[in-house]
Amino acid sequence: MIEGVKVKQITKHCDDRGFFAELVREDENILERFGQASMSMSYPGVIKAFHYHExxxxxxxxxxxxxxxxxxxxxxxxxxxxxxxxxYMGEENQILLLIPKGVAHGYRVLGEQPATIIYFTTQSYKAADPDEKRLAWDDPVIGFDWKTKKR
Incomplete structure (x- = not known):
C-alpha cells in the first residue's frame, strides 16, 4: 500500500426503513483538517485521470x-x-480512501451504470490558484493499462 493512504470500511446500520452510515468523523483522525465536500457523477467507461495536489x-x-x-x-x-x-470502490465495496498530497489519482467507471463520487478535501478549491496538477490518463511514467482483461 502506498505510504499515507488510508482505507476505512463503511458500516451500514440497517432496519426496515433503509440504512444509515457514517462516512467520516473528526475523532477518527482520517483528515488532518476539513476544507470542502464535493460530489460528481460520471458515465460508464469514463476515465478521469490523472491529477494530484501539492x-x-x-x-x-x-x-x-x-x-x-x-x-x-x-x-x-x-x-x-x-x-x-x-x-475497486462503489456499491460492491463501500470504503473510504484517503489520498495524500503528492499521490496522483484517477478512476474509471466500471459496469453499465454511472458512478457517483463524494469527496472531501483538506483545502477549499481556489479558482485563482488551483492546487491541481494534471497528468494524462495514459502518462508513460505511470504506465497504467486501463483495459479490462478478459478471462
Whole structure:
C-alpha cells in the first residue's frame, strides 16, 4: 500500500426503513483538517485521470456505481515513490480512501451504470490558484493499462 493512504470500511446500520452510515468523523483522525465536500457523477467507461495536489489530501467515497481507482506515488521523500495501487470502490465495496498530497489519482467507471463520487478535501478549491496538477490518463511514467482483461 502506498505510504499515507488510508482505507476505512463503511458500516451500514440497517432496519426496515433503509440504512444509515457514517462516512467520516473528526475523532477518527482520517483528515488532518476539513476544507470542502464535493460530489460528481460520471458515465460508464469514463476515465478521469490523472491529477494530484501539492497542498491538500482527498478522501473519496463512491455511494453508487462502481469504479477502478488508480493511485501513483509521485512524492520524492516517500518510501513508496513510483508505486501504483489499484482499488475497486462503489456499491460492491463501500470504503473510504484517503489520498495524500503528492499521490496522483484517477478512476474509471466500471459496469453499465454511472458512478457517483463524494469527496472531501483538506483545502477549499481556489479558482485563482488551483492546487491541481494534471497528468494524462495514459502518462508513460505511470504506465497504467486501463483495459479490462478478459478471462
Amino acid at each position: 497542498k491538500q489530501d482527498d478522501l473519496w467515497f463512491f455511494p453508487s456505481g462502481n469504479a477502478q481507482v488508480v493511485l501513483y506515488d509521485l512524492r520524492e521523500d516517500s518510501k513508496t515513490k513510483g508505486e501504483t495501487d489499484v482499488y
